[in-house]
Amino acid sequence: MDSLTPKQKQFYDSLISFFRRHQRLPSHREAADINGLQSKNSSLQYHQALEEKGYLERDESGNYRFTSAVDIWPGSDEAGTSIPVLGEITAGAMQEAVQADLGEITFSHLFPNVENVFALRVKGMSMSGLDISDGDYVLLSKTELRNGDVGAVLYNGETTLKKVHKEKDRIRLKPANPEFDDLVIEPDEAEEVQTLGKYLGHINQHGLFKSPY
Structure with missing residues (x-):
């Protein structure tokens, strides 16, 4: 796929944003209006340029669609870091379905103080009791751990993800898996334990899961 000019990239991003809200590409008139273009013909020219560079293709009916090489769903690089809110749904009596553009949910809505959040990839199964498996990504906040919190710690040059319990001086x-033994750090070494982050949730192929604690 060839690189886009700044204007082509702006136009392309507008197509992605529209698609994520409406699950379809905009018409040439809609795309022109969104991008402040004077005519549908200008939109057509941008579409043709994106097709030539491998970002769009045409189906059997001649309608444009994203190519298979483009991932436009939330969480991908092209989609950005927000999820569209497409309307409201009742949790009480039934009501008429009304679609509306109510903005977007960003990562900062899910995790306050997102600037302090980082991720680590899990190796091992000692936390499987929390459905955290080998290969998952845990989300951690750079905050101190309270007694009983799950978090990442550094000890003796090694890192681990565990429930941290403070027992007197030790x-x-x-672990959250009965097949693994507790690691007890005695008082003379307890000061060497360094907190890396508190567990907020984890991500795997099934989605995002927030901590129940």
């Missing part, structure tokens, strides 16, 4: 690192 620290117990407890």
